[in-house]
Amino acid sequence: MSEPVTWNKKDLLGLEYLSAQEIAFILDTADSFKEVTTREIKKVPALRGKTVVNLFYEPSTRTRISFELAAKRLSADVINIAAETSSIKKGETLIDTGRNIEALKADIIVMRHNYSGAANMLARHLNISVVNAGDGWHEHPTQALLDIFTLREKLGNIEGRSVTIVGDIAHSRVARSNIWGLTKLGAKVTVCAPRMLIPVGIEAMGVSVTNNIDEALKEADAVNVLRMQFERDEQGAFPKQMEYFKKFGITEERLRRAKPELIVMHPGPINRGIEMSSEVADCPQSVILDQVTNGIAVRMAALFLVSQARDIKNEDPH
Amino acid sequence: MKEKSVVLDRETVSRSLVRMAHEIIEKNKGVENLCLVGIRTRGVFIANRLAENIKKIEGKDVPAGTLDITLYRDDLTLIAYQPVVHKTEIDFDISGKDVVLVDDVLYSGRTIRAALDALIDLGRPNTIQLAVLIDRGHRELPIRPDYVGKNIPTAKDETVQVRLSESDGKDEVVIMEKNE
Numbered sequence: 001m002s003e004p005v006t007w008n009k010k011d012l013l014g015l016e017y018l019s020a021q022e023i024a025f026i027l028d029t030a031d032s033f034k035e036v037t038t039r040e041i042k043k044v045p046a047l048r049g050k051t052v053v054n055l056f057y058e059p060s061t062r063t064r065i066s067f068e069l070a071a072k073r074l075s076a077d078v079i080n081i082a083a084e085t086s087s088i089k090k091g092e093t094l095i096d097t098g099r100n101i102e103a104l105k106a107d108i109i110v111m112r113h114n115y116s117g118a119a120n121m122l123a124r125h126l127n128i129s130v131v132n133a134g135d136g137w138h139e140h141p142t143q144a145l146l147d148i149f150t151l152r153e154k155l156g157n158i159e160g161r162s163v164t165i166v167g168d169i170a171h172s173r174v175a176r177s178n179i180w181g182l183t184k185l186g187a188k189v190t191v192c193a194p195r196m197l198i199p200v201g202i203e204a205m206g207v208s209v210t211n212n213i214d215e216a217l218k219e220a221d222a223v224n225v226l227r228m229q230f231e232r233d234e235q236g237a238f239p240k241q242m243e244y245f246k247k248f249g250i251t252e253e254r255l256r257r258a259k260p261e262l263i264v265m266h267p268g269p270i271n272r273g274i275e276m277s278s279e280v281a282d283c284p285q286s287v288i289l290d291q292v293t294n295g296i297a298v299r300m301a302a303l304f305l306v307s308q309a310r311d312i313k314n315e316d317p318h
Numbered sequence: 319m320k321e322k323s324v325v326l327d328r329e330t331v332s333r334s335l336v337r338m339a340h341e342i343i344e345k346n347k348g349v350e351n352l353c354l355v356g357i358r359t360r361g362v363f364i365a366n367r368l369a370e371n372i373k374k375i376e377g378k379d380v381p382a383g384t385l386d387i388t389l390y391r392d393d394l395t396l397i398a399y400q401p402v403v404h405k406t407e408i409d410f411d412i413s414g415k416d417v418v419l420v421d422d423v424l425y426s427g428r429t430i431r432a433a434l435d436a437l438i439d440l441g442r443p444n445t446i447q448l449a450v451l452i453d454r455g456h457r458e459l460p461i462r463p464d465y466v467g468k469n470i471p472t473a474k475d476e477t478v479q480v481r482l483s484e485s486d487g488k489d490e491v492v493i494m495e496k497n498e
Contacts, residue, residue, distance in 0.1 A: 033403065039440065045389065046388075046389040308401075
């Protein structure tokens with residue numbers, strides 16, 4: 001019955017660090033967990049006796065709740081720490097905080113942090129598992145995995161498909177993780193944004209760049225619409241909201257010029273009337289709420305796999 | 319490991335499964351309230367064959383589903399390889415049903431313990447019965463089968479391999495022993 005080890009990482013830090021096989025393995029595992037989330041009793045004992053700590057240095061509602069539900073459906077115990085209301089404010093370093101959580105015998109830290117690379121650093125210093133729930137502008141692996149999971153569910157496969165990402169690419173960890181994941185699985189990725197919001201050298205990640213939304217949508221099988229993060233606009237580089245909607249907003253009229261079966265995605269929260277019109281958000285092609293549902297299954301898979309990898313490593317140091 | 323002996327071949331596997339189908343029908347006084355649930359991987363194939371046999375005898379379809387017990391194992395932290403989580407596919411309600419749980423080999427009983435937990439999370443069956451092609455003894459839990467293809471006394475350091483045409487190309491049951 002023994003099957004080869006296909007996942008041996010104690011942490012999930014970003015899709016940059018994963019092979020196409022590993023990404024597919026997480027998605028396949030998530031597919032099995034999705035069945036659990038449709039049951040009347042939505043709980044399995046796989047992580048019974050394990051403790052998951054949600055350590056959030058940035059406000060987050062949907063990601064934290066999704067991770068919390070995922071952990072609870074695996075029977076883990078969950079503790080939530082919001083940095084702004086905790087003693088972290090007293091000046092403790094991130095590594096000290098992590099070591100304290102490790103000393104409490106927690107098994108997995110799920111961390112959201114405003115600095116890029118924070119999760120990688122924490123993972124290097126701890127023996128327990130670290131799952132990146134978004135670090136600065138770097139990566140947000142579980143969001144990209146749930147986006148790709150939803151796409152795979154709707155399209156059947158990823159290889160050869162065209163996916164357009166619209167919005168603030170420069171400040172978006174969701175965009176970066178999606179680009180890594182989609183290109184590894186063989187999709188054609190186009191990014192579309194005002195010039196100021198496209199990072200220099202993004203083409204090196206294997207994507208096409210345009211600032212014409214109609215061109216970006218023409219061949220696309222799916223469009224992932226990012227939220228305009230106006231709160232991050234410290235240098236006044238962002239266009240005004242109405243101007244952005246006029247040039248880049250996804251409207252019914254623009255959808256009519258795209259493929260009829262174009263899939264519309266958004267990681268949430270949606271700003272209706274800025275990134276997309278209200279009608280588009282609610283249109284039959286919109287899979288925005290499927291993404292939310294799938295997020296739990298994907299995060300269950302992530303928590304289960306990192307926990308397993310650690311148990312196996314503890315058992316056998318080789 | 320090397321092959322020590324072949325204990326069942328194609329004919330004897332087939333005859334055992336016909337007999338077990340008759341026993342299931344007899345004990346349940348028909349098939350009205352019956353369903354079969356196979357434990358991945360080979361239990362599923364055996365459950366499907368039992369369902370075919372029952373249909374041949376009674377002329378009625380009995381629902382058959384697939385149970386993945388990975389998430390319910392009690393040795394998740396002990397095993398040295400990563401188990402792959404597969405889907406449970408039971409598209410009928412097991413509440414109130416007489417469920418026949420099907421597996422290839424019954425050994426320690428721990429797989430069945432996990433399967434019972436998994437089943438009970440899906441509903442409240444009227445009864446749960448156990449059908450196995452091979453019972454090789456060495457139970458570690460108070461679990462016994464209701465229908466057995468063949469009892470095979472084994473040493474603990476031997477293993478029993480059930481091979482089925484669906485997964486292994488042919489039907490046979492082989493006792494394997496350690497190389498000297």
